[in-house]
Amino acid sequence: MEEVRLMKGNEAIAEAAIRAGVDGYFGYPITPQSEIIEYLMLEQPHLRTGMQVLQAESEVAAINMVYGAAGCGKKAMTSSSSPGISLKLEGISYIAASELPCLIVNVQRGGPGLGTIQPSQADYFQAVKGGGHGDYRLLVLAPASVQEMADFVDLSFELAFKYRTPVMILSDGVIGQMMEKVVLPPQKERLSNEELIKKYGSWATTGKPASRERNIITSLELKSERQEAHNHKLQAKYKEISENEVRFEKLNCDDAEYLIVAYGSSARISQKAMQIGREKGIKVGVLRPITLWPFPSDEINKLADQVKGILTVEMSAGQMVEDVRLAVNGKIKVEYFGRYGGMIPSPNEVIEALEQKLIGG
Amino acid sequence: MTEEIIIAGFGGQGVLSMGKILAYSGIMQDMEVSWMPSYGPEMRGGTANVTVILSEEKINSPVLQEFDSAIILNQQSMDKFEESVKPGGVLLYDPNGISKHPTRTDINIYKIEAVKEAYDIGNTKAFNMIVLGAFLKIKPLVKMENVLKGLKKSLPERHHHLIPMNESAIKVGLEKVETV
Structure with missing residues (x-):
């Protein structure tokens, strides 16, 4: 075991x-x-x-x-x-x-x-x-x-x-x-330079063999044309990441009429709020972004066709809510609830906020 | 079955380690567990509390505002947590140092003279295990064999010779807890 x-x-x-x-x-x-x-x-x-x-x-x-x-x-x-x-x-x-x-x-x-x-x-x-x-x-x-x-x-x-x-x-x-x-995960071996090169290519400063030019690690490029080209390369990489690495978890979203979007500990608190809400007869689901960048915008946009409103729950004065609003693009109401400065929202506060801001409002 | 517990008292009383032993006992019984301390600038003599959840299901929020059971070991914690016990829930306290006793009538109140009993058995450090024993008498959430396994897991090996002493302290708690 x-x-x-x-x-x-x-x-x-x-x-x-x-x-x-x-x-x-x-x-x-x-x-x-x-x-x-x-x-x-x-x-x-x-x-x-x-x-x-x-x-x-x-x-x-x-x-x-x-x-x-x-x-x-x-x-x-x-x-x-x-x-x-x-x-x-x-x-x-x-x-x-x-x-x-x-x-x-x-x-x-x-x-x-x-x-x-x-x-x-x-x-x-x-x-x-x-x-x-x-x-x-x-x-x-x-x-x-x-x-x-x-x-x-x-x-x-x-x-x-x-x-x-x-x-x-x-x-x-x-x-x-x-x-x-x-x-706990099993122990992985640390990679030698040879294993690193075999697996990921020879970009690192592992010593210059006769077979290639030296590798230089720098973030300085004084020629603007080349700096722009480097930026193009970075942006292409970010595009690839945003197409391939979005991760999220959905809970009780299939029949949801209202959606909570929350990550980290706020997602745990929101799951309890969801349980309280469901006991009260409110059909609420939780979408938990696992990657915050890239953000699960497409999935939230899809859910916006199904639910009546979205509440983001976060321990900030309202930051992720901006990305949810961008994802929804005005289709439905997106509200925010949070505590901050070291305060933690309670599950009851979350479900009351959802009732006031989305159902009652 | 889900049991949501707050254990609150002074730093240095063994509040956090009692919670850890309870959580490990739950693991030994194949339960889901969470242990969330109040962390902060608290120190020995200041207040300390920990929320422990034992459940047969996956635990969602590790942070709670109301509890099935409260184990209260000083006046500050009584002032703070008496009201957070759910109606029908359990409040266990050590009357030592308590000037304002609990007054709620919609919960079940128990007491354990753990400071006194620990002194009587000649081991004041076993205080928290006496309290744990008292709690397990009221709420037999975990079997004694699993508590002992939990103790073994929580204590570093160099302290394993203390396990029999802790076990007998738990038994004192089991016997001496009283309904209020």
Whole structure:
């Protein structure tokens, strides 16, 4: 039988990173995600797989260590919480521009500013609309359980290497701090340079053989024509990702007259709200985006032909609601409900909001 | 069957670890479980609470506003959580340090003198296991064999010699819990 463990979401990410064959983790502690680096330091993965774990002197240093390691073709990752991610954005833009694979984990807390250490989802815009400068995208995965925290680490690296692009796991303090059952993935071997080249091609700075020119990792291109051409290449890649990598989960949508769209811990709360609503006779379903970029716009647009109204539930002042409105394009009413600044909506509040804003209104 | 429980008291009383042992016991009984702590700037002497859900079905929200059972170990938590027990639900508390006793008449109230009993058996650290035993008498959600397996899973191996002591503390709780 598979071993079932009771773990915090943060611990699950850390253990899954070791098992995904990650070469290096570089981070700086911040609540509510410090268990990631704590677990890695305690577990000493250099003894298990050779994985290196380093507490950097700052978030900026950590992301640039990831940049360097990723340039060498290594599986590299960092994690932080909201204010720390803001610090990393310059590096993230460079990594995206240099077309390097890596994983960035954001266990969100309430903002803006230093804000609070309690859960939040107010970094949605930052994650899916760029955050850093320039026309780049992050592929953003939103886990809603401890199991998904574990499962999405390997998935993130598969996607990151497939498209040579940074991937973000956008979580929050609820999923990071809670404990649930988790079945851990099997141990993957770390890749040697030869295996990396065989699997993903020889783009990394793994040493110049006589058979090819040297590889240069840079995000600088002073000739505008060439910089535009590089942008075309990036945009083509983002188009391919948005055509192939949309992921979502639908619950009770078949007969739904009303739809809740929510991700991460808000999706869990909305499922309970759905249960309460169904007991009251309200035919409500939940669509949970698993990828926030690319966003499941087509599926939401299709459901807009079936349901009477949509409520987005998010721990922000209303960010994802804009993408839902774009997807629906005015066909039906799209309303928002949320709590923020570290407050968590209750299932009862959600269903009352749905009744007031969509049914009563 | 779904049981939604809040355990609330002072940091350092073993509130979070009691919840963890309960959750692990649920896993040993093949149940779905979730454990969601109040995390924050709390520290020893401050308040601490944890929401534990045991269920035969997949658990949706790990964050709740009302509970089937509340285990309350200080006055601040009594003030905060007495009203969150669902009608017909259970409130278990240790009267030690409680100045305003619960007054609701639509719930079932029990007490366990866990601080006193822990002192009497000469092991104040076993306080939380006495409370757990008392709760399991009222709500036998998990079999004792699974609680012991849960204990074994939650404790690091170097502490496994403490399991018999914890087991006897649970038994004290099972015996000494009283209806109010």
